[in-house]
Amino acid sequence: MQETLDKVTAVFRNVFDDDSLVITPQTTAADIEGWDSVMHVSLTLHVEKTFGIRFTATQIASMNNVGDMVAIIEARQAGKR
Amino acid sequence: MSDYLIDLAKWPFWLTLAVAIVFIAPRTRNQHRSWTYALLNLGFITLLVGWRLGACVLAGGVVAWLLARFVRSSPRPGIWVALAMGITLAVFVIHKRPDWFTILDTRQINPLLRLVGYSYIALRLIELYRAMYEQRYDAPELAATINYLIPFQMVAAGPIQSYDDFVMQPGEPRPLNAEAAMSGAQRIAHGVFKKFVLAFAIKKLFLTDFTIHGSYWILEAQMFFIWLYLDFSAYSDIAVGIGKLIGVHTPENFNRPYFARNMIAFWERWHISLSLWIRRNLFFPVQIALLRRTDGKKPLLCASIGFVVAFLLCGMWHGIAWNFFVWGAMHASGLVIVNYYRVFLTKRLGSKGVKAYLANPYIKAAAMALTFEWVAISHLTFFYRF
Numbered sequence: 256m257q258e259t260l261d262k263v264t265a266v267f268r269n270v271f272d273d274d275s276l277v278i279t280p281q282t283t284a285a286d287i288e289g290w291d292s293v294m295h296v297s298l299t300l301h302v303e304k305t306f307g308i309r310f311t312a313t314q315i316a317s318m319n320n321v322g323d324m325v326a327i328i329e330a331r332q333a334g335k336r
Numbered sequence: 337m338s339d340y341l342i343d344l345a346k347w348p349f350w351l352t353l354a355v356a357i358v359f360i361a362p363r364t365r366n367q368h369r370s371w372t373y374a375l376l377n378l379g380f381i382t383l384l385v386g387w388r389l390g391a392c393v394l395a396g397g398v399v400a401w402l403l404a405r406f407v408r409s410s411p412r413p414g415i416w417v418a419l420a421m422g423i424t425l426a427v428f429v430i431h432k433r434p435d436w437f438t439i440l441d442t443r444q445i446n447p448l449l450r451l452v453g454y455s456y457i458a459l460r461l462i463e464l465y466r467a468m469y470e471q472r473y474d475a476p477e478l479a480a481t482i483n484y485l486i487p488f489q490m491v492a493a494g495p496i497q498s499y500d501d502f503v504m505q506p507g508e509p510r511p512l513n514a515e516a517a518m519s520g521a522q523r524i525a526h527g528v529f530k531k532f533v534l535a536f537a538i539k540k541l542f543l544t545d546f547t548i549h550g551s552y553w554i555l556e557a558q559m560f561f562i563w564l565y566l567d568f569s570a571y572s573d574i575a576v577g578i579g580k581l582i583g584v585h586t587p588e589n590f591n592r593p594y595f596a597r598n599m600i601a602f603w604e605r606w607h608i609s610l611s612l613w614i615r616r617n618l619f620f621p622v623q624i625a626l627l628r629r630t631d632g633k634k635p636l637l638c639a640s641i642g643f644v645v646a647f648l649l650c651g652m653w654h655g656i657a658w659n660f661f662v663w664g665a666m667h668a669s670g671l672v673i674v675n676y677y678r679v680f681l682t683k684r685l686g687s688k689g690v691k692a693y694l695a696n697p698y699i700k701a702a703a704m705a706l707t708f709e710w711v712a713i714s715h716l717t718f719f720y721r722f
Contacts, residue, residue, distance in 0.1 A: 272687055288691070291600055292615055293639045293675055296623045300632050312624050313470060316616040317500065 259306075259325050266301050270294070280322030299324070308332065348383040352376060352488050353578055360582045361512040373487075373584070374479035380488040381452060389448050393486065399423075400461060401481040408468040408475040417469040424461045427454065432656045453491050455653060459613055460485050463499040466617070473503050487586075489578040493571040495589040495609035498616065502585075509583030520580030527573030535566040546719040553716070561712040565593065568607070597703040599670035602711060610650070618646040636675060643671040658722035666714040 264278040271289055284290040290298065299315045302324065308331040318324045359372050378397075382390030403420040410416050430437050431449040464484065467473055476484065484502050510516075542559035544552075572589035579586025587609050596602035603611045619642045626638035644665075651664020681690050693699060 288694070292604070292619070293600065293623075296620060296627060296639075297632065297635045300624070300627055304632075311470070312621045313466075313472065313616070315624065316620050 256325065256329070259328055260321070262305055263302060263321060263325060263328070266298070266305050270298050270301055278321055280320065280325060282321040283319065302328065306332065348380060349488070349492075352380040352383070353581075355379075356488070356578070356582045357512075360584075370477065370479040370483060373582075374482040377482055377486050377488050380491075381486060384451060385448055389444070392445075392448060393452060394482075397482045397485060398478065400464070400485060401476070401478045404464055404468050404481060405475040407465055408471065413469055417465055420465045421462065424458050424465070428458045429656065431455070431458075432652075452486060453493070456491070456494055456496055457485050459496050459610075459653075460499070462617060463613070467499045467503075472500070476503075483584075487584065489575040489582075489584070489586060492575075493568060494607070495572055495575060495587045496613050497585070497587055497609065498612065501587060505585040512581065512583065516580055520577045523577030523580065524574050525577075527570040527577060530566045530573065531570035535563050535570060538563040538566065546716065557712045557716060560715055561708070564715065565590070594708060595704060596707050597700055598674040598707055599667065599710065600674050602707055603667075603671070606711075614646050614650055618649060619643070622646065636679060639675055640672040643675070644668045647671065659717045659720060662722070663714050663717040666710070666717070670710050 260278065260280065264276065267278050267287070268274050268276050271287060276287065284295065295318075296315060299310055299318065303309055306328055308328065310327065310331070314327050318327065356373070356376050360369060360376065378390065378394055381393050385393075400420075403416065403423070406416040407413050407420055427449070430440070431446065431454045434446045464476075464481070468475060484497070484499065487497075490497065538559055542556060543563060544556060546553055546556060548556070569590040576586045576588060578584075589607060589609050591605040591608065593602060593606040596605050622645050623638050623642035626641055627635065630638060647664040647668035648661065649664070650667070651660040651662075654660045654663065681693060685693055
């Protein structure tokens with residue numbers, strides 16, 4: 256969990272160009288300036304590349320906070336749907 | 337444009353609510369609850385349209401239920417989902433353009449499609465079939481299918497509940513307590529006041545369907561947008577309030593849209609359930625496909641194409657006519673401009689400069705006013721004869 260969260264944090268800091276960003280599982284789009292519906296897809300595709308996985312459109316749409324994103328990443332890595 | 341077909345001022349709606357409170361709110365055993373709610377939803381439609389057409393609605397529900405099952409369990413789901421989506425869209429076109437189908441006798445079926453709000457049902461059907469095709473959930477029971485497609489409190493004007501949201505809601509809601517009852521009743525009262533006092537007064541005092549010549553249209557455009565918000569959000573208030581009373585999750589549809597400082601923010605605050613539907617089913621899939629194809633190198637262009645496709649189709653969802661095409665094009669162009677403008681600002685001012693720009697209250701007020709006017713003027717397309 257923590258390892259995944261650290262990697263996700265690095266992606267967020269890179270995409271939003273802000274090294275001071277603190278990311279927790281509860282972080283939502285409302286907490287980060289610039290994380291809107293347009294940025295969301297670019298962000299998740301960066302996450303895909305970092306972890307070497309591929310999300311479905313439905314999974315991308317269902318990520319309501321960072322915790323959802325981490326759970327989906329870990330499920331994908333474990334080979335589940 | 338100016339009136340919904342289900343008249344909340346008449347008794348069938350409130351009678352259904354009263355029966356729902358008596359029979360649904362305290363019921364916690366899942367299976368009975370689901371069937372009771374389904375009978376109420378069908379009963380409500382039957383009160384409005386009579387037995388024969390009520391039976392047609394039930395038959396439509398059975399067809400949708402069977403198609404959902406076939407899509408879910410057939411070894412060739414592609415064929416079934418194409419058939420299910422094809423039927424949904426064909427009925428949608430008949431609903432929107434009966435004049436194209438003079439060969440069919442649609443005199444009975446068209447008023448019914450309008451009355452049950454088929455535009456909304458079509459969006460729910462697409463969500464249902466897509467969820468079945470992606471095998472996200474088991475196929476629903478018949479009662480659940482009816483409850484998802486025609487929930488009486490959401491028939492008139494939404495909200496459009498996502499299928500995920502519908503499935504994930506707890507099967508056994510907490511029994512109604514005094515606090516929840518008060519909160520639900522307050523929300524309904526709020527909606528009734530907005531619709532029957534505020535929106536009614538604005539309509540009577542200011543709205544003429546843009547028939548007055550001269551510069552009056554400038555004032556009327558402002559008042560029409562205010563009326564639209566009050567009237568439309570009142571329906572959502574009433575639906576959300578009823579949802580609280582009967583323990584059926586009913587999503588929020590508005591979040592202070594006049595405070596949006598650009599068109600992207602506007603669509604995160606206005607008709608939220610439609611906006612989320614568009615995002616899930618049109619904008620994200622188009623944007624993802626394009627970003628993958630271009631290896632993420634042209635994010636602005638990909639998002640812009642996504643906006644244009646999504647909002648031209650959203651325009652056609654409102655009506656298959658040039659008016660709505662222009663309306664969709666106006667909203668899409670607003671979204672595309674905001675998207676490019678943000679990148680321009682970041683390049684010009686840097687991320688610290690953008691933060692200061694966003695925090696400036698004068699710029700914020702001007703941005704909110706500009707957004708308001710862009711949307712207000714887009715409504716003129718509903719009245720203009722192309």
